[in-house]
Amino acid sequence: MIFAYIGITVLWIFLFCYIIVASIDFGAGFFTLHAKLTKQDKKINHLIARYLNPVWEVTNVFFVFFFVGMVGFFPDSAMYFGTVLLLPASIALILLSIRGGFYAFENYGPDTKLPWLALYGLAGLFIPAALATTLTISEGGYITGSSNHLDLNWFELLLSPYSWSVVFLAIISVLYISSGFLTYYASKANDKPAYDLLRYWFLFWGPPMIAISLFVFLSLRLQNETHFYTAVFDYWWMFALSFLCFAGTMLLTLMKKWHGFAFVLVILQMAFAFFGYGVSKLPYILYPYIRIDEHVVNSGMAIALIIAFILGLLLLIPSLILLLRLFVFDKKYVEGKK
Secondary structure (H helix, E strand, O other): OHHHHHHHHHHHHHHHHHHHHHHHHHHHHHHHHHHHHOOOHHHHHHHHHHHHHHHHHHOOHHHHHHHHHHHHHOOHHHHHHHHHOHHHHHHHHHHHHHHHHHHHHHHHOOOOOHHHHHHHHHHHHHHHHHHHHHHHHOOOOOEEEEOOEEEEOHHHHHHOHHHHHHHHHHHHHHHHHHHHHHHHHHHHOOOHHHHHHHHHHHHHHHHHHHHHHHHHHHHHHHHOHHHHHHHHHHOHHHHHHHHHHHHHHHHHHHHOOOHHHHHHHHHHHHHHHHHHHHHHHOOEEEOOOEEOOOOOOOHHHHHHHHHHHHHHHHHHHHHHHHHHHHHHOOHHHHOOOO
């Protein structure tokens, strides 16, 4: 049983890394589109391009590791999630292909066409919305039928306040995380026009994110009462720390100080909330069908997977840090001098 908990912890770390890195990427795409439509593209698009060019290719590696690991550790998850999430997953895959196509046209084409930019920017919001459906369905109440014939109750899903609150939380979190990082990046580049605009966006998206997070909690009580009470009474301190990190990063941003530390607080804020949600959900992965203590792979395979995925983390995270140090945070590169 201990292997199941170690395995899900490693997978949750991979998913969290993907959420942070992908959110910066997805949000940057939307801000590029917004700036183009509002005639502010000359202020920020050069800054966003400097970040995206060396990083976008490695974003999805974390998600691939998570997906493969979930199926490897918990084989039954492939049957349940693979069946009911066929449509949302297909939509997300198409949108990811559109974003990949945009990068190809951006890098090798003579200029950027507005229709492609619109697809690229909007896809960055629709992808997390589609993927967030997984978390919604995992709370139970949407799957009908037996193990031989599973079906998703789309009518119930589309009318559920919890479902829509999770979708909006995913979208707003993307804009919040991305604007927070880009604010720090603009301050490091000493790019005042970009900094002023991105700082405004970061401060703008902060309060809606807290408001929609609260609504997710309230609607969770209607969807899965057991999970709600476990989160509130057993792991309240993790969500309290998350809010304190949010208050700290907002204060530092208002004071225009220590933007690097402010973004560290953003990461900690999301980490406390994300891991608080995850640990309060255990032992269920998909309520009430999949439990990590009953549906985990045999111990020999579990040990092999744990070793492989820990080695993957030890390879990916230092590689990403090295990439950021060599390119993204290189002083001359940040300032556009190389």
